Amino acid sequence: MRARGWAPYLFLAPFFVVFLVFGLFPLLFSIYLSFQQWNPAEGLHTMHSVGLENYWYAITDPWFHDSLLNTLWFALVSGAPQHLVALPLAYFIHRQVKRGRDLLVGAYFVPYITSSVAIALIFSTLYSKDYGLINAALSELTRLPFIGSPLEAAQLARGGPIDWLGDADTTRPAVAFVVFWRYLGWNLVLYLSALQVIDQDLYEAATLDGASTWQQFRHVTLPLLKPMIFFAVTLTLIGNLQLFEEPFILVDSEKGVSQSVMTSAIFMYRLAFNDGDFGTASAVSWLLFILIAALTWLNARLFGRDARGAHEAG
Amino acid sequence: MDPIAVSMDTPEAAPMAAREEVTAVAPRGWSSAAASALMTSDLSLSLSSPSPSPSPSPSPSPSALSVQLPRRRVTAAAIATGLALACPAAPALAGIFGRDEPPATPTLRVATFPDLDRAAQAAAARWAALRPNVPLKLSSLQYADHHLAMTTALATGSGLPDVMAIDLRYIGKFAASGGFVDLDQAPYHAAAHASDYARFALAQGRGPGLTSQIALPADIGPGTLLYRKDVLDKAGVSEAELTHDWTTYLAAGQRIKARTGAFLFGNAGDLRDIALRQGLRDGEGIYFDAEGRVLVDSERFHRAFELGRTARRAGLDARAIAWSNDWAAGFKQGRIATTMIGAWLVGHLRNWLAPETAGLWRAAPLPGGVKAAYGGSFYAIPKKAQNKAAAWDFIRMMTAHPGVQLQALQVLDSFPALVSVYQDPVMDEAIAFLGGQRARQMWRDTAVSIPAIPVHRFDALATDIIRDEFEKVIARGKDIAVALADARSLLERRARRR
Numbered sequence: 001m002r003a004r005g006w007a008p009y010l011f012l013a014p015f016f017v018v019f020l021v022f023g024l025f026p027l028l029f030s031i032y033l034s035f036q037q038w039n040p041a042e043g044l045h046t047m048h049s050v051g052l053e054n055y056w057y058a059i060t061d062p063w064f065h066d067s068l069l070n071t072l073w074f075a076l077v078s079g080a081p082q083h084l085v086a087l088p089l090a091y092f093i094h095r096q097v098k099r100g101r102d103l104l105v106g107a108y109f110v111p112y113i114t115s116s117v118a119i120a121l122i123f124s125t126l127y128s129k130d131y132g133l134i135n136a137a138l139s140e141l142t143r144l145p146f147i148g149s150p151l152e153a154a155q156l157a158r159g160g161p162i163d164w165l166g167d168a169d170t171t172r173p174a175v176a177f178v179v180f181w182r183y184l185g186w187n188l189v190l191y192l193s194a195l196q197v198i199d200q201d202l203y204e205a206a207t208l209d210g211a212s213t214w215q216q217f218r219h220v221t222l223p224l225l226k227p228m229i230f231f232a233v234t235l236t237l238i239g240n241l242q243l244f245e246e247p248f249i250l251v252d253s254e255k256g257v258s259q260s261v262m263t264s265a266i267f268m269y270r271l272a273f274n275d276g277d278f279g280t281a282s283a284v285s286w287l288l289f290i291l292i293a294a295l296t297w298l299n300a301r302l303f304g305r306d307a308r309g310a311h312e313a314g
Numbered sequence: 315m316d317p318i319a320v321s322m323d324t325p326e327a328a329p330m331a332a333r334e335e336v337t338a339v340a341p342r343g344w345s346s347a348a349a350s351a352l353m354t355s356d357l358s359l360s361l362s363s364p365s366p367s368p369s370p371s372p373s374p375s376p377s378a379l380s381v382q383l384p385r386r387r388v389t390a391a392a393i394a395t396g397l398a399l400a401c402p403a404a405p406a407l408a409g410i411f412g413r414d415e416p417p418a419t420p421t422l423r424v425a426t427f428p429d430l431d432r433a434a435q436a437a438a439a440r441w442a443a444l445r446p447n448v449p450l451k452l453s454s455l456q457y458a459d460h461h462l463a464m465t466t467a468l469a470t471g472s473g474l475p476d477v478m479a480i481d482l483r484y485i486g487k488f489a490a491s492g493g494f495v496d497l498d499q500a501p502y503h504a505a506a507h508a509s510d511y512a513r514f515a516l517a518q519g520r521g522p523g524l525t526s527q528i529a530l531p532a533d534i535g536p537g538t539l540l541y542r543k544d545v546l547d548k549a550g551v552s553e554a555e556l557t558h559d560w561t562t563y564l565a566a567g568q569r570i571k572a573r574t575g576a577f578l579f580g581n582a583g584d585l586r587d588i589a590l591r592q593g594l595r596d597g598e599g600i601y602f603d604a605e606g607r608v609l610v611d612s613e614r615f616h617r618a619f620e621l622g623r624t625a626r627r628a629g630l631d632a633r634a635i636a637w638s639n640d641w642a643a644g645f646k647q648g649r650i651a652t653t654m655i656g657a658w659l660v661g662h663l664r665n666w667l668a669p670e671t672a673g674l675w676r677a678a679p680l681p682g683g684v685k686a687a688y689g690g691s692f693y694a695i696p697k698k699a700q701n702k703a704a705a706w707d708f709i710r711m712m713t714a715h716p717g718v719q720l721q722a723l724q725v726l727d728s729f730p731a732l733v734s735v736y737q738d739p740v741m742d743e744a745i746a747f748l749g750g751q752r753a754r755q756m757w758r759d760t761a762v763s764i765p766a767i768p769v770h771r772f773d774a775l776a777t778d779i780i781r782d783e784f785e786k787v788i789a790r791g792k793d794i795a796v797a798l799a800d801a802r803s804l805l806e807r808r809a810r811r812r
Contacts, residue, residue, distance in 0.1 A: 062804065274778065
């Protein structure tokens with residue numbers, strides 16, 4: 001009887017132990033740490049309370065400002081196209097592609113489940129200045145008529161082949177493209193799944209009413225997709241604000257240009273692991289959390305009510 | 315039912331386990347290295363080398379003892395995604411939950427990293443003869459993992475080894491931690507052995523304010539100018555033109571570029587880095603003076619920035635960062651005519667960077683009479699080490715035994731920190747890769763004349779900040795004075811806090 005009483009808890013224990021150790025404790029400890037000044041190399045005993053100073057220090061730091069701007073830039077430049085491309089693409093695949101659809105969607109989805117390290121390494125090879133495939137293709141294009149000579153002139157003006165990941169002008173777009181490429185498939189799958197639950201009768205009714213394909217998309221599909229758009233945009237927003245691996249691996253921190261792709265997450269990493277300032281790094285992580293919460297709330301204010309309404313109507 | 319009790323080694327069982335590890339290199343992390351040990355070591359191994367060749371793992375691989383190691387970006391990324399995003403406190407967690415049992419036998423635990431570990435491995439037999447009743451246990455983690463694990467161990471005071479290997483890049487940070495024994499004190503009396511070591515390297519191992527000897531140097535990287543003799547001959551440039559001063563060096567570079575198409579060197583940043591070491595004297599810091607004042611908007615930095623900018627504007631640098639694919643390919647294809655780096659690069663070039671260019675390279679002193687060191691490795695004893703007496707014996711064996719030091723030179727191409735071996739015939743050997751040049755004689759002379767520059771705990775941070783500002787100058791046209799003022803205020807801001 002007694003044994004039966006605690007047996008369920010025993011079976012549940014592995015999850016809770018792991019969660020407490022690796023989930024809850026670090027979370028709470030980082031809150032505590034954000035009010036402390038601590039360089040871990042100097043030992044736990046050197047930790048001392050500084051109140052809100054870490055937060056103030058982070059908020060007034062010029063690199064933090066840069067990193068926020070970079071982060072927002074990425075959210076916009078790599079985030080927005082994901083949806084602007086994924087939505088029409090999903091619609092097209094849904095309506096037009098019948099045979100081999102799973103294969104096609106799978107192909108788009110593969111980058112999402114591939115290791116970001118592998119992706120970043122492959123792209124850094126593609127982007128290589130002297131030996132990369134992209135520059136090789138560009139130099140082949142200069143042989144073509146019409147576009148060839150202006151392209152060559154542009155290259156000469158830059159002083160040689162484009163140093164995609166070594167030039168502050170091109171580094172950010174290059175990284176943004178990788179992020180876009182990687183998450184396109186994910187959004188595609190989200191939209192496709194939402195499209196598949198839309199009742200076919202609605203389209204038939206619209207066709208009977210004489211609506212064109214565009215009108216059907218505009219007035220039937222889009223409104224019914226709103227809940228999914230809300231969900232997908234929220235995920236993109238959170239994902240982009242936490243962006244770390246792609247810029248971190250693609251752009252060597254040994255390069256001065258790495259600052260042009262220093263996202264807030266990278267800034268936090270540099271504070272903690274390069275400078276040994278774990279307190280401020282924790283404060284930055286909580287500032288980021290607040291920012292993500294605020295933007296998600298804003299997103300919900302802007303799209304959420306409509307989305308919920310549409311969902312209830314649907 | 316206590317899950318911890320189940321996995322705990324019984325004291326009776328421990329000696330056996332320890333004995334099995336006498337000479338084995340155990341790359342398994344011990345206790346608080348767990349955070350780093352999470353990393354897939356084979357992944358970081360296969361990605362660690364920037365070599366584009368199909369088999370990037372050099373063997374026998376040369377000295378990796380230097381500052382210039384290939385960054386462990388990949389590993390770090392994995393760590394960071396796991397830890398930094400969720401919570402920067404995770405390493406502390408690993409330390410708290412890691413168990414740190416006192417060894418039942420007086421095992422000597424040495425934590426090190428590749429390729430430095432090969433020097434210790436090579437000396438294992440000698441250690442077994444020296445202290446047969448103190449088994450040696452080497453744990454080796456990848457470069458970045460090792461230093462992260464050591465930071466974690468210092469933070470929590472748990473899982474510290476008896477002997478810790480430290481790369482020059484981390485020595486300032488670690489020395490400031492207060493977590494190491496002062497080797498000047500009894501029973502070590504390192505000061506009595508001060509004349510054993512290259513002066514500058516010994517100074518690098520001193521703690522804040524130079525009041526204590528935190529670490530002893532195992533190897534050093536005398537700075538040298540390596541150049542492609544064939545490219546110079548083709549361009550009609552002499553070695554003297556390269557080395558006379560910076561002006562003649564850049565002028566020679568322009569001739570080389572015009573006549574052969576080769577770049578003078580890899581990256582404008584390399585030139586900046588070495589130029590800002592020009593004219594330093596004993597006791598002067600690179601970024602901070604003895605009182606901790608920030609020096610980055612001094613005349614020295616202005617000059618170095620201007621020099622770097624001039625080289626970039628003249629198109630003399632290949633814009634290739636050290637250890638990148640473009641950099642490696644630049645050497646392979648003879649597109650980079652010279653490079654200023656530690657003498658250990660010869661080993662890298664010979665083994666994997668550009669083996670087919672053997673015989674075409676020569677070594678010269680750095681231009682303008684600059685004496686500088688690139689990298690170096692050290693050994694230190696943590697205060698919480700269990701076996702300090704043996705640790706000291708081990709460190710002395712690794713750093714002050716002529717046989718061990720010369721063995722390291724042969725195994726890793728690392729340059730000895732022990733000055734007594736500078737008289738050894740090996741220093742007069744002709745180096746085939748350098749076309750039979752007896753270059754070690756020159757490096758030896760460099761090693762003893764490098765100024766003793768103290769390291770500062772924020773040197774690494776200052777390097778980052780200066781690098782970023784320099785990039786803004788050469789790529790975005792930022793004014794040098796403004797860039798250096800910005801660097802200064804940022805550095806003061808960061809340094810004032812701690």
